[in-house]
Amino acid sequence: MQLSKRLYAIAECVPKESKVVDVGTDHAHIPIYLMRNSRAASCIATDINRGPLEKARLNMKTYGVHTIDLRLANGLKGIKEDEADVIIIAGMGGYLIIDILENSPQIVKEVKKLILQPQQDIPLVRKFLHTIGFKIEDEKFIEEDGKYYTIIVAALGNEAYEKDYEYEYGKILIHKKTETFKEYILRKQDKLTEIYQNISQIDTEYTSQRKKELEKETRMHKEVMQCIF
Numbered sequence: 001m002q003l004s005k006r007l008y009a010i011a012e013c014v015p016k017e018s019k020v021v022d023v024g025t026d027h028a029h030i031p032i033y034l035m036r037n038s039r040a041a042s043c044i045a046t047d048i049n050r051g052p053l054e055k056a057r058l059n060m061k062t063y064g065v066h067t068i069d070l071r072l073a074n075g076l077k078g079i080k081e082d083e084a085d086v087i088i089i090a091g092m093g094g095y096l097i098i099d100i101l102e103n104s105p106q107i108v109k110e111v112k113k114l115i116l117q118p119q120q121d122i123p124l125v126r127k128f129l130h131t132i133g134f135k136i137e138d139e140k141f142i143e144e145d146g147k148y149y150t151i152i153v154a155a156l157g158n159e160a161y162e163k164d165y166e167y168e169y170g171k172i173l174i175h176k177k178t179e180t181f182k183e184y185i186l187r188k189q190d191k192l193t194e195i196y197q198n199i200s201q202i203d204t205e206y207t208s209q210r211k212k213e214l215e216k217e218t219r220m221h222k223e224v225m226q227c228i229f
């Protein structure tokens with residue numbers, strides 16, 4: 001089975017012999033890949049909806065993988081403490097990811113790694129991890145089909161970032177300075193300028209608030225530019 005670039009990048013973050021729980025598995029591509037390639041000791045794949053789990057069941061049959069434990073569940077509900085040492089939550093909004101982790105603290109505090117790929121509100125996820133006593137160990141930044149994705153790998157440990165821009169853009173990504181990340185930062189500059197120009201002549205309560213936000217974003221962006229170029 002050929003994983004998409006995004007899913008492959010996530011799967012590669014899983015340490016060998018892990019007990020993996022993939023929350024919101026949908027097609028179960030990651031668990032299937034992990035079990036076929038002997039990358040995990042066990043895999044539980046959960047989803048809140050029956051449709052995705054049926055899709056997952058069919059995919060397991062197609063790829064001859066029979067050892068994934070499929071569960072209909074909201075987030076981590078129904079997972080026991082000794083069943084997970086790696087939790088993957090990918091392809092969901094940051095608020096939903098935070099909600100899922102917040103609702104099962106007893107499971108989360110037992111895991112060795114959280115592998116998260118929020119679609120939006122990524123800075124909030126970084127901040128949240130620090131507030132629950134997790135350290136961000138690694139981040140990956142990839143581009144697929146014209147979209148950018150951030151993958152965060154966190155483990156228990158105390159950490160806080162000093163600067164707002166480190167939460168906004170990812171301290172590790174800023175240090176890594178990959179070509180994909182640099183390209184994203186350059187595009188972001190054009191985007192911020194364009195949005196600002198579009199509203200610069202309009203004076204309403206909303207636009208004045210938005211201008212302030214954009215000025216803050218631009219300041220953070222400039223700091224990142226100085227770090228990576």
Ligand SMILES: C[S@@+](CC[C@H](N)C(=O)[O-])C[C@H]1O[C@@H](n2cnc3c(N)ncnc32)[C@H](O)[C@@H]1O
Nearest residue numbers: 023024025026047048049052073074075090091
């Ligand atoms: C966009 S798909 C992402 C699928 C896969 N994780 C990926 O990254 O390609 C989101 C999946 O999460 C499931 N989902 C949404 N909220 C959930 C929750 N609270 N608990 C478990 N699954 C959830 C949806 O049913 C859907 O199958």
